[in-house]
Amino acid sequence: MPTIAAILSRHIEWTKWTDDPEMMALLSDLQANILKGHGRDHTANVFISFDGMKETEISALLTDLSFAVTSALDQLRAAAAFKSAGISGGRVVCVFLSAKGYAKLGAKSVPSDVAFRDGMRVRGRMDPLNFASLPGVPLPGLNDEPDTLWEAGGPWAPGKAVPDAMVLVADDDPGLVADATSSLKTAIADAGAQVLGVDIGLAQRRRQERGGPTKGEGIEHFGYVDGRSQPLFLQEDIDENKKAEEPKAIVAGDPWPLWEESFLPSQFIVADPAARTKFGCGSYFVYRKLEQNVEAFKRRERQLGGWLQEPVADRERAGALAVGRFEDGTPVVLRGQPVSGDPTNNFNYDGDPGGQLCPFRGHIRKTNPRTAGDEFERRRIMARRGITFGERQARPDGADFNEDDRPSGGVGLIFMAYMNDINEQFEFTQAAWAGNVDFPPGSSAGIDPVIGQRANTPGTPNTAWIDGHPAIGGGTALTADYDFKTAVRLIGGDYFFAPSISFLQQPLP
Numbered sequence: 154m155p156t157i158a159a160i161l162s163r164h165i166e167w168t169k170w171t172d173d174p175e176m177m178a179l180l181s182d183l184q185a186n187i188l189k190g191h192g193r194d195h196t197a198n199v200f201i202s203f204d205g206m207k208e209t210e211i212s213a214l215l216t217d218l219s220f221a222v223t224s225a226l227d228q229l230r231a232a233a234a235f236k237s238a239g240i241s242g243g244r245v246v247c248v249f250l251s252a253k254g255y256a257k258l259g260a261k262s263v264p265s266d267v268a269f270r271d272g273m274r275v276r277g278r279m280d281p282l283n284f285a286s287l288p289g290v291p292l293p294g295l296n297d298e299p300d301t302l303w304e305a306g307g308p309w310a311p312g313k314a315v316p317d318a319m320v321l322v323a324d325d326d327p328g329l330v331a332d333a334t335s336s337l338k339t340a341i342a343d344a345g346a347q348v349l350g351v352d353i354g355l356a357q358r359r360r361q362e363r364g365g366p367t368k369g370e371g372i373e374h375f376g377y378v379d380g381r382s383q384p385l386f387l388q389e390d391i392d393e394n395k396k397a398e399e400p401k402a403i404v405a406g407d408p409w410p411l412w413e414e415s416f417l418p419s420q421f422i423v424a425d426p427a428a429r430t431k432f433g434c435g436s437y438f439v440y441r442k443l444e445q446n447v448e449a450f451k452r453r454e455r456q457l458g459g460w461l462q463e464p465v466a467d468r469e470r471a472g473a474l475a476v477g478r479f480e481d482g483t484p485v486v487l488r489g490q491p492v493s494g495d496p497t498n499n500f501n502y503d504g505d506p507g508g509q510l511c512p513f514r515g516h517i518r519k520t521n522p523r524t525a526g527d528e529f530e531r532r533r534i535m536a537r538r539g540i541t542f543g544e545r546q547a548r549p550d551g552a553d554f555n556e557d558d559r560p561s562g563g564v565g566l567i568f569m570a571y572m573n574d575i576n577e578q579f580e581f582t583q584a585a586w587a588g589n590v591d592f593p594p595g596s597s598a599g600i601d602p603v604i605g606q607r608a609n610t611p612g613t614p615n616t617a618w619i620d621g622h623p624a625i626g627g628g629t630a631l632t633a634d635y636d637f638k639t640a641v642r643l644i645g646g647d648y649f650f651a652p653s654i655s656f657l658q659q660p661l662p
């Protein structure tokens with residue numbers, strides 16, 4: 154009989170279920186959204202406090218919720234039906250517990266991750282942070298905004314209880330999400346628990362010029378395609394992506410692949426210590442509500458373009474240097490090569506060792522340096538499942554946001570990600586890379602202009618920008634000193650665990 158560790162150390166071929174009963178058992182007891190994003194455009198994240206409840210009452214509530222939860226297998230089947238027959242996948246429901254929630258339940262077996270047990274509020278103020286993979290090297294902490302300054306009025310309002318649980322409801326029909334949320338709130342109140350508040354997720358989409366998903370491509374509020382780079386664990390996804398990208402690589406004569414997208418499920422899924430089945434697994438889940446000041450970001454893009462003296466027709470390059478991809482997803486390191494205008498994920502920075510084409514501080518280079526064969530770096534990759542929040546006006550043709558609608562708040566990204574170790578994956582990426590002025594070492598990179606959370610003090614190297622692409626400036630690099638301050642602010646969040654469904658069915662033995 155294979156162990157969980159053995160099952161998680163190979164790619165998942167779920168359509169061959171008759172050959173693989175253990176994998177099927179695992180997928181039936183694992184929650185949806187971990188192996189593959191649910192892809193629905195409307196979500197409600199309902200935050201719950203168990204304050205004042207008895208352990209048996211909490212247990213009864215979780216059992217009730219377990220009947221609504223979508224399993225990984227349900228989700229994969231629904232996705233296959235949608236692909237072959239266009240049948241809507243319907244609603245997805247996921248349940249998460251914080252360490253405080255486990256403690257109030259009186260659970261004997263609690264997921265062991267140290268950062269999870271501390272919670273995000275504690276970890277966010279720790280400085281320095283230590284990482285087991287870099288023994289004896291204390292690094293700058295996360296430098297999170299203190300919770301006294303988080304969003305007023307909702308689940309994160311200063312003074313509110315820390316959430317014990319979260320329920321995610323997702324559907325393409327906003328009415329169905331609203332209905333499900335209101336019945337959920339009634340069930341929670343009937344069980345004696347308290348709803349702390351609800352964060353609403355609303356995907357933003359741009360109609361695509363050339364093919365692509367029928368819904369349009371997903372973008373974040375600064376206007377950039379998001380979710381393009383994802384780790385893949387399902388053999389079907391790996392094969393499909395290879396088929397789409399490989400012909401281009403052959404034409405270019407490039408080695409294949411330049412970035413290996415396939416990852417083992419064990420980097421994102423762990424055995425649930427409290428599962429009631431043999432193959433019950435779960436995943437650690439980071440939730441961060443990040444407000445985006447669109448007006449400030451767009452102003453800085455324009456100003457940086459001016460300082461660099463980019464040709465007016467090519468002003469988009471300045472924002473692309475900050476993000477690392479153009480708004481359409483084309484990696485800035487590739488612009489001017491045959492793949493121009495292609496949001497490919499098959500690239501790395503081997504041809505740009507000095508950061509002349511894509512700055513070392515560019516958001517996607519900071520958060521994934523893509524050094525070929527570097528397993529230490531690959532260990533940081535998370536399964537990102539974020540969704541935007543807040544309303545925006547679209548242009549009448551649906552091809553972009555309305556130019557005049559550039560809010561300075563009230564919109565942003567609910568960053569959500571699954572992983573097997575919060576310290577080594579999320580915290581490492583945010584603190585040791587994005588927020589670390591000295592990463593990569595010796596590069597004078599400064600902090601990530603999108604998500605860095607440490608001030609660029611005057612005179613720090615983050616003021617020097619280079620656009621050295623041969624397609625621009627007649628081969629002469631453009632340079633400018635400009636402090637591109639971040640326009641993203643943490644306004645809420647916590648660390649959670651997505652337990653096995655069998656645990657939720659019977660939380661207390």
Ligand code: HEM
Binds near residue numbers: 521579
């Ligand atoms: C409001 C906040 C954020 C914005 C606007 C944003 C925007 C983007 C965009 C436009 C991309 C390119 C699309 C893609 O490659 O998938 C991207 C990629 C990425 N982001 Fe963010 N992001 C934000 C927060 C975060 C946070 C908090 C983290 C982690 C600490 C993060 C980690 C990543 C990673 C790992 C990638 C993929 C890099 C790669 O594989 O090349 N992002 N982000």
